[in-house]
Amino acid sequence: MTQVHDLAVLGGGPAGYATALRAAQLGLDVALVEERELGGTCLHRGCVPTKAWLQAAKTRTTVAKADRLGIGAILTGVDAAKVRGFADSLVSGLHRGLTGLIRSRGIRVVPGHGRLVVDAEGPALDVDGELLRAHNVVLATGSAPVTLGLPTDGERILTSEHALRLEQLPGRAVILGGGVIGVEFASLWRDLGVDVVLVEARPHLLPNEDPDLVAVLERRLRARGVDLRLGAKAEGIVRDGDQVRLELPDGTVTADVALIAVGRRPVTGGLGLEEAGVALTSTGHVSATRELATTAAGVFAVGDLIAGPQLAHRGYAHGIFLAEQLAHLSGGRPIRPRPPEDRDIPRITYSSPQLASVGLTREQAAATGGCEVSDFDLRGNARALMLAPGDRDAGLVRVIRRPGGALVGVHLVGEDIAELIAEGTLMVGWQATPDDVKDLIHPHPSLSEALAEANLTLAGSALHMHA
Ligand SMILES: Cc1cc2nc3c(=O)[nH]c(=O)nc-3n(C[C@H](O)[C@H](O)[C@H](O)COP(=O)(O)OP(=O)(O)OC[C@H]3O[C@@H](n4cnc5c(N)ncnc54)[C@H](O)[C@@H]3O)c2cc1C
Numbered sequence: 001m002t003q004v005h006d007l008a009v010l011g012g013g014p015a016g017y018a019t020a021l022r023a024a025q026l027g028l029d030v031a032l033v034e035e036r037e038l039g040g041t042c043l044h045r046g047c048v049p050t051k052a053w054l055q056a057a058k059t060r061t062t063v064a065k066a067d068r069l070g071i072g073a074i075l076t077g078v079d080a081a082k083v084r085g086f087a088d089s090l091v092s093g094l095h096r097g098l099t100g101l102i103r104s105r106g107i108r109v110v111p112g113h114g115r116l117v118v119d120a121e122g123p124a125l126d127v128d129g130e131l132l133r134a135h136n137v138v139l140a141t142g143s144a145p146v147t148l149g150l151p152t153d154g155e156r157i158l159t160s161e162h163a164l165r166l167e168q169l170p171g172r173a174v175i176l177g178g179g180v181i182g183v184e185f186a187s188l189w190r191d192l193g194v195d196v197v198l199v200e201a202r203p204h205l206l207p208n209e210d211p212d213l214v215a216v217l218e219r220r221l222r223a224r225g226v227d228l229r230l231g232a233k234a235e236g237i238v239r240d241g242d243q244v245r246l247e248l249p250d251g252t253v254t255a256d257v258a259l260i261a262v263g264r265r266p267v268t269g270g271l272g273l274e275e276a277g278v279a280l281t282s283t284g285h286v287s288a289t290r291e292l293a294t295t296a297a298g299v300f301a302v303g304d305l306i307a308g309p310q311l312a313h314r315g316y317a318h319g320i321f322l323a324e325q326l327a328h329l330s331g332g333r334p335i336r337p338r339p340p341e342d343r344d345i346p347r348i349t350y351s352s353p354q355l356a357s358v359g360l361t362r363e364q365a366a367a368t369g370g371c372e373v374s375d376f377d378l379r380g381n382a383r384a385l386m387l388a389p390g391d392r393d394a395g396l397v398r399v400i401r402r403p404g405g406a407l408v409g410v411h412l413v414g415e416d417i418a419e420l421i422a423e424g425t426l427m428v429g430w431q432a433t434p435d436d437v438k439d440l441i442h443p444h445p446s447l448s449e450a451l452a453e454a455n456l457t458l459a460g461s462a463l464h465m466h467a
């Protein structure tokens, strides 16, 4: 008799493997299909290697600025192949750990390319010709870079995947797209000594973030020599021998490499979705309810396949929710879980300086019920001044509440400030008021005091804030 799993998951990235791990923990019998490596984009081609490169870039900057703190240090150069080796070793260690964890939970890992099939017996996955039957199927095939039809070749015209595999840094790079990937690469390449031109079609970098904080980031990138071309939509890139030429409305930019970072599209092609009755949205994402159900019975979707912020921790949240929901519906878990809301998901751009946020921006809050805003300038924070010695723009912490009501947004920009967004996530997620959190004591000297001060101002009792 054919084995029927409780759950079959297509795609072993953060969203798919989180679904599988939580479902197995709740006693479901799970199969996980992956055609490349468990861990997906995030572990192998995204979050982890980019942050390793950013850490290397930060180390170079620390050495270059050591003299400001009285430390003599001689910078002898950057060995890009070794930086890549550092990133690779982190990735392979984490990959080993993840593979072992998945095995230890009794999840059946099926290597191969899967397609969705829905027939009279229900949903199933066809994995390279073998049928994998399950009561429920979860689609978690993630996303891939948008290339705008430009001729990416992995040598001169690159996606982020190629950029992470370079063994030699370019002398000069042009980056197309000033979103999260464009900003992180501009920051890290510049700090490793590359001349960078960053081209963004919109008037500012990171269009979804609070413009006042983005302005700090733009000033700091410009001060380090990044050539920002804002409001400039690229019209074409050509390779010309060892150079690339990018056509902009106001002229041509030449460089050794071009990085295309203009967004990522959901991976839905060739999966048999249409035949199985899974509808797509006008943007090509899988159409799903708040509970992550698609239009085909017994078929769900998680992660980057669903329109919204493309973030690993959103994928984890989807996976955990869905596994708990399926366990609940099958009678194995009395508590009905709450679907994750995109609004509560924190975002971090790990550039130098880092920019992090959760909840509404000032514009969004003002347009949807009004707001009160409190800003704390990091020049008044001892820890921030140690972390950015000599930089005039130390950064900013912004806290937003509804008039007389709950906190709805926290926004941070500054050196090493991103981890602090976890506290902002608690404040916004718990819908705390400034009074609820004003008596919580923050350690000194720490960046967290800036958040405490911004909140104290909203509660009417600022201590270190200038009037
Ligand atoms: C350069 C870069 C940096 C990033 N940095 C961060 C960061 O710092 N923080 C953050 O939160 N997010 C970051 N992201 C985004 C993050 O990587 C994604 O949001 C996350 O990986 C999405 O998870 P997912 O499981 O939905 O999809 P993916 O991670 O894309 O995984 C999908 C998996 O499905 C597999 N698959 C696809 N089709 C099939 C098929 N037919 N059969 C079998 N297997 C299949 C793929 O091989 C892949 O392993 C970054 C992305 C990039 C590109």
Ligand SMILES: NC(=O)c1ccc[n+]([C@@H]2O[C@H](COP(=O)([O-])OP(=O)(O)OC[C@H]3O[C@@H](n4cnc5c(N)ncnc54)[C@H](O)[C@@H]3O)[C@@H](O)[C@H]2O)c1
Residues within 6 Å of the ligand: 176, 177, 178, 179, 180, 181, 182, 184, 199, 200, 201, 202, 205, 206, 207, 232, 233, 234, 235, 261, 262, 263, 264, 309, 310, 311, 347, 348, 349, 350
């Ligand atoms: N730290 C993180 O969490 C992190 C890091 C990297 C990537 N990611 C995820 O990966 C996803 C993809 O990142 P991304 O930066 O490629 O996409 P993005 O959507 O964040 O930004 C793309 C940018 O390219 C611009 N653009 C589009 N066409 C253009 C053109 N022809 N000329 C000039 N500019 C153009 C857009 O205006 C936009 O600002 C993001 O949504 C993000 O969630 C997250």
